[in-house]
Structures are given as structure tokens and as C-alpha cells.
Amino acid sequence: MTINTGHHRWTRFLACLLAAALAVSPLATAQDWTGQRLPTIPDDSSSQDDVSPDDIIPQDEPDTTRDSGGGGGSDWTVPAIVAGTAATVLLVRWLRERRQAAKRPTADERDKQVNLQQQGPEFAPIYNTSAFAAIGLVQGNWPFVLDFAHDEPVIVTLRISARGVPDIYTLRFPFGAYETGHHRLQFQLPPAFGDSERPAAIAVTATDSSGKQTAPSFRVLALGCGPRAVGSVAIEEVTFLPRLIRAQAREQASYRFFSRSDFPSVMADFMRVEPAEDGERHFFVDEEPIDGGVSAGRSIEPQQWDGRDAGQRISAGTHRLKIRAWAPTRGWLTVWSDSRVDVSP
Template identity: 80%
Template sequence: MNEFHAGDRRWKRCLACLLAAMLAISPLAVAQYEVVRPTGSSGDDVDYDDGPSREPEGNGGSDWTVPAIVAGAAASALLIRWLRERRQAAQQPTADERDKLVTLQQQGPEFAPLYNTSAFAAMGMVQGNWPFVLDFVHDQPVIVTLRISARGVPDIYTLRFPFGAQETGHHRLQFLLPPAFGDSERPAAIAVTATDMSGERTAPSFRVLALGCGPRAVGSVAIEEVSFLPRLIRAQAREQASYRFFSHSDFPSAMADFMRVEPAEDGERHFFVDEQAIDGGVSAGRSIEPRQWDGRDAGQRISTGTHRLKIRAWAPTQGWLTVWSDSRVDVSP
């Protein structure tokens, strides 16, 4: 990737924003869903958010642009404003909408360069009857809320999953998007929030492992066995971290993002550090050859601290997937 495209990519990533929880909005018709729980426990109760729609106020914007912010609690007001602006937008595709579709098809799902893992959003392609997957772990009781908003779809699709004290651990949520999302792919904003059981505070123990939509993204999770090692490298000694993963699907395009992680009481922060294109994408039934990262950011400065790997993979008209490594690499000078 040349310098121009790398810079362009970073600017476009700012279109996606950290969002936060608990806004009462109307759901679509009842979803078809399947909850897959790797721990072996049986199905979850689904709580559909059935509060009244919030009417727009002011002269809301007509595009998807929202600023990236840090704190989960502070994002709530921004979420309300942003959704109100979206509801004011024209229902027919605009030039901006068509540009966003092309961008997501060519450059994959978008995330903010800074987000809270307990309250974050992505931009990605969706389509009616496409499978959707969210994979995560948590150490404390949580309420996980998923909201999907697409232009041309009048309501916000909302699912809420409570996990009590006896249900901590690893969970995978899988379901089909309703037909209301249309018979061709379209851009959507996807907000994931995890709060304590009161719904008032974001849950710091929540860690997302995978998020994806489309035929190639879901079966199980199409990319797994993500390795990011060793636990510590010394950048000035030219030590490097190595990463690899296995794919069950063909994705013609893929990108590795390196995120610096900082703990926080309302959910750990992820800061974008650098990215590497995975030339040629990934092939079904194969692991990529081990690749290296030198512990430096896009400006070749040493990025000290703890880091997590994020893999984004996509196939136009067939969906996209983002996976995060559970392992972490500490970078020291």
C-alpha cells in the first residue's frame, strides 16, 4: 500500500465511530436467530428493544460521518444525535451512499481509529437473509445489545441478550437478518454495547472476538486460530511479533490492523497503530504463512505498550468478517 492510499485509508476509517448503549428505538419485524454457545449451555432469551422511536431534532446531516470519541459513557449523547440525523436522511440512495457502498466493497469494514471495546461501532455491508455473527467473552454478568441501522430501512434492528452470573465465558450469537434489509447489499452502521445488568454502565470485562455478516463470514466463524506472538518484543533490538490465522472461506481482500490496548474502568480502549495488507487475500481451508510486525506505528515510531491484532477480511457481494486475537503482544523500547 503506497503512502497516499495508507493516508486515505486512515481518513476513511474516521467515518466509523465508537457508539454507546441503551437508546430506546423501534425494532424491525421479529428476527430469525440462532444462539450458538460454545460453553454447551442452551439457548438465550432475546429481548427486543420495543421503546418508541425518537423523532429527529434540528437539521441533522445526511451522511454517515460521525466523530470518533473515547469514553463509553460520553458516547450515549452522540449515538442519539447520530441516529436522529440518520432518520432525517433521504430514503433513496444518494451519491454519498453509493460512494460508501463502493468504499466498503473495496476497502472492507470500517472502525474508528479509537474505540471502547464495550461500546463501539463499525460500518459494513448487510443484506436481507444474510447470516450475522458476534463472538465474545466476558467475566462478569452483562447485557449485550446489537443495533444495525441501514439507510432505506426505516427502523433500527435491535437485539438484546442478557447473560447472568452463571453464564459468563465464551458466547457466539448467530442469526439471519430480516428480509427488510433488502435483496442486495447496502452499507450499515453496526453498534455493539455491553453493559452491566443495570444497563447504566459499560462492562469492562467484555472482549469481542469476531464480528461479521454474509455467507462467507458465518458458518462457524470463518477465520479462527488467530495467533499473535510472542508476549514481549524489544523493538530497538529488532525483535518482531509474528501472526497467522486459519480461514474456512475465500476472502480476496484482507488487512491486519495493530491496535494498542489500554485498560479503563468502562471498557478497554483500542488505538489504531498500523496496518498491513495481506496480499492476495486468504484461501479457504488454509492458514496464512506467518507474517511479522516490528512493533512500530505507521510513522515508524516504536509503539510501546500492549497490543492486539485485528484481522479484517471481505469479499464483495459475499460478506465480511473482523476477528480479534485473544493473545496480546507487549512492545518495549
Template identity: 70%
Template sequence: MNRIHAGHHRCSRFLACLLVGVLTAAPLASAHAGSHDDVDYYDSSQDDVDDYDGGRDDTGTTREPGGNGGSDWTVPAIVAGAAATALVVRWLRNRQQASRQQATASEDDMLARLGRQGPEFAPAYNTSAFAAVGMVRGGWPFVMDFAHERPVTVTLRLSARGLPEVYTLRIPFGAGETGRHRLQFALPPEFGDSERPAAIAVTATEPGGERPEPSFRMIALGCGPRALGSVAIEEVSFLPRLIRAQAREHASYRFFSHSDFPGAVAEFMRVEAAEDGERHFFVNEAPIAGGVTAGRSIDPRQWDGRDSGQRLSTGTHRLKIRAWAPTEGWVTAWSDSRVDVTP
């Protein structure tokens, strides 16, 4: 395990459809959703927790039991992120209750969809507590690139059907460790010798774990051989800082890829500041025909500041790039730069 420090929306078919489809044969457990003041947090001290020892250092990798009647976890269900978080919690609570035949069919459908459309994110999420679904495999590298301005505990959880436990990685960062970090590690062999879908949840809390840390921002997240190369998608540019619709100004974007990805899409997310973490809302997307080629930047492209319904999307926006190969992994990268759209 290495700890490294470095200075689609598809309208109605999204994360909800993916996870709800898995659970059609199982009773849905309730997930607590509300403000961070009344959210329950997982307490690992109540469980039998075994450490996964794979060259482990102080990053706090653990396995959390989550089967029938056993313990499970509740991540902060914070407003915009509540729906996605609740769905992942439901999957974790019920993943062993559906029949094997139905589970296999659902997983095959999900895997095919991920191969065609890439990793799935909710159309609205909170950057300090968000969920996704992506392909994983035992031995595949997993990479996270993120930054924060204050001390934080970052927790990554992955759950795949057939695994009896939730794979959990907790990393505390103290007052002298603020800034940008890149974490890279190999998934354990329990994730299997072929691709499978997994629920992925990332939370960032203050060191005590009682409140989300609003300064946390994700820069890149990926899994698989093509996700690497520093991080496979980087140098994500989104400029200028301000465009005016009346002047018919456009934002320009580009990025560099270290890997070949047959599928890629640019997504424009409206950003709202909040005390418990920045919120992102899907606005529009622009598929990148033919995908991207290793060792090249895409030619600069433009966005007119409008949403998928051709309405002007006023406010601050951030660019998100999703890129994937059907059997070689995926990566999602966010721009550091933001574009304000005004009338």
C-alpha cells in the same frame, strides 16, 4: 434466531467521512458525549416497540422507531468511542431527512467503498461501546463471537437508510453465563434483497444498563455467507507476549480462514485498560496481498512494533483482522493474545 454458547484505518477517510458524507444535506443533531457518569440511555419503555418474530427465543429482539421527531437511542459515549458513537446517532436521527437522490448517491459511494476497503471502524474505540459500518442484506447471517467475565447485557443495533426502525437485539447474560459466546442469526427481509451499508453499534453494559461492562471483549463480528464456518476467520495468533525494540525483535502473526476473501488486512491496535472498558487505538496496518483462501492459514508474518509513521509504539497491542468479499460479506476478528512492545 439462534443463541449459541461456546466454551483502516485509512488516515483521514474513515468512519467519520462515511457518516458525515451521508448527512451533508441534513442538520446535525447533537449527541451527548462524555464520561459514563453523565450519559443518557435509551429507554424502550417510552416507545411503541414491536417484536420481530422469526423463530425468536429469549434474546429480546425488538424494533425501535427512530424516524422524524420520533424516538431514537443514545449509546454510552465513552471517551475513545464517543466520536464514532455520536456519528452513528446522528445518522439514525437524520437518515430520513436527506433527499432521496442525495441519499442514493451517498449510499452508492459508501457501498463501493465498502466493497474496496471492507468494513469501517473508527481509529479509536472502546470495546464496551463501539460503532462500525458494514454491508448487510436481508436473509444474510450475522455473527458475533464475544466473551465477558461478569454478568452483562449485550446490545446490537443496526440501521440502514430506508428502514423506518432500528433493528435491535438485546441479550442478558447472568452470573452463570460468563465466558465465551457465539451468536448467529439471519437478518430480516426488511434489510432488502441486495447489499446495502448499515451502521452497526455494539454495547455491553452491566445488567442494570447504567454502566458499561469493562470485562466485555469482542472476538469476531461479521455478516454475509462468507462470514460463517464457525466464524470465517479464527485461530488468530499474535506472539510473543513481549518484544524489545533494542534487540530488533518482531511479533509474529497468522490466522485461519474458512472462506475465500479477496480483500484482507491486518491492523495493529494499541490497547489501554480503563474502568469503563478497554480502549483500542489504531497503530499500523499490513494489507494481505491477494486476500485469503478458504481452508488455509496464512503464512506467518511479522510486525516490528512500529506505527504508520515508523515510530516505536510502546505498550500493549492486539491484532485485528478485517476480511471481505465485495458481494458475499465480511468478517472482523481480534486476537485473544496481546504483544507488549518495549524500547
């Protein structure tokens, strides 16, 4: 199993089964990390420690709180994520509940797989980009990708809790003061995730170097799983322009993107963004399907958005574009625009 690393627009990821350390050089070449001792940060400690891969993954998350929250019952609905440290606690709690529910599959949970194949990955209508969750299909040996950027030192943690898999797989990496910028983490899921698709809860948290506070500068750019979604990030060159539109003057924003894969189903989600000291908040505004999906090696024709929500009310403020693309049995990908559009009345 290999890891690609980098510090430019299209960069890295690494093995989930064998947790690997970030390379010292930001442009290091692919390496085989099998059998090496690699740095991680245990869930019950904010200090860095060296442990063997077998000590890291798979593992159970600790019971960090007895507070309720994060979605109840056996459904797979993504909870609305609260801010700050409470968000990371809520996510861990929610993943534990999802794992328990996975031991008692119901007809509703089996229906969830069909829904994900038909409607694509799910996100909460409100989430903190430094601590958020999604629901998507996974399979053993499928590639997985997380693309992101940050302006300050950060610890990025990825957790995956899949139906029928008893452990929550956890991967954690610190990025130091000289490793800020744009990164890609890419790896292959271990065989323990099975030989057929199954729903999984996927949680991403980004904290400061102390591990105690969420990182406000963390910006997720892409998240995906499956052979059609990953090689590099299969959707790129996402544009969302201009920087300002006046909705009452009937000005419109334009967006387009390039796809390296065939995705028969694509949805454009418009998210209003609010800054916060512990990470941006994203609020769902509206969605628009891309008729006919997208074809490999092509850019879509420019699409328009009028700056209004699903109720045709003007959505004043700053917005990002979120593209969700999926194929029924070949994976899914979500990409966020780095560019933003301000909507004024």
C-alpha cells in the same frame, strides 16, 4: 428461524427479526423461537420485562439526548467513540442521524457502497470495546455474527441502521452471573434489509446488569455479515505472539490465522490497547494488507510486525491484532486476537 447457543470457544446467536431469549442451559440445542414471548430490556428502562417479539424489533430508538455528536451530515464515517455512559448515548444519537441520512441518499453515500466493497468494513481509529460502531454491507437474509467474551454479568445490545431501511433494528440480551465466558451470537437478517447489498451502521454496546454503565470486561472477538463470513466464524485460530518484543532490538511479533472461506481482500490492523474502568480503548497504530488474500481451508504464512506505527515510531504498550477480511459481494468479517503483544522501546 433458529438460534444456536453455547458456552465454549465457538458458541451462539439468534434471530434478529424474532428476538429470542438466551437458553437456560449453556449447551442448549437449536430451537425455533417463533411466536414465543421473550425477555428484553426496553431502551427507556433498566429493568427486565417480558414482551412479544413484535414489540421489540423493528423499533425506533428513543431520543435519549439532545447533545450533538456522533458524526454529522449525511456521511457514513464512524465517529471516535468516547467512554462510559456517554458512549452509548452517542451511538444511539449517531444511528438516528444515519437513519435520517438514509432517507436522503446522496452520491457520496452511493459511493460508500463501492468503497466498502473495495476497502472492507470501517471502524473508528479510536473506540471503546464496550461501546463501538462499524460500517459494513448488509443484505436481507444474510447471516450475521457477533463473537465476544466477558468476565462479569453483562447486557449486550446490537443495533443495525441500514440505508433505505426506516427502522433501527435492535437486539438486546442479558447474560447473568452463571453465563460469563465466551459466547457467539448468530442470526439471519430479516428480509426488510433488501435483496441487494447496502451500507449499514452497526453498533455494539455492553453494559453492566443495571444497564447504566459500560462493562469493562467485555471483549469483542468477531463481527461479520454475509454467507462467506458466517457459518461458524470463517476466520479462526488467530495468533499474535510473543507476549513481549523490544522494538529497538529489532524484535518482531508474528501473527497468522486459519480461514474457512475465500477472502480476496484481507487487512491486518494493529491496535494499541489501554485499560479503563468502563471498557478498553483501542487506538489505531498501523495496517498491513495480506497479499493475495486467503483461501478456504488454509492458514496464512506467518506474518511479521515490527512494533512501529504508520510513521515508523515505536508504539510502546499493549497491542491486539484486528483482521478485516471481505469479498466484494459475499460479505465481510472482522476478527480480533485474544492474545496480546507488549511493545517496549
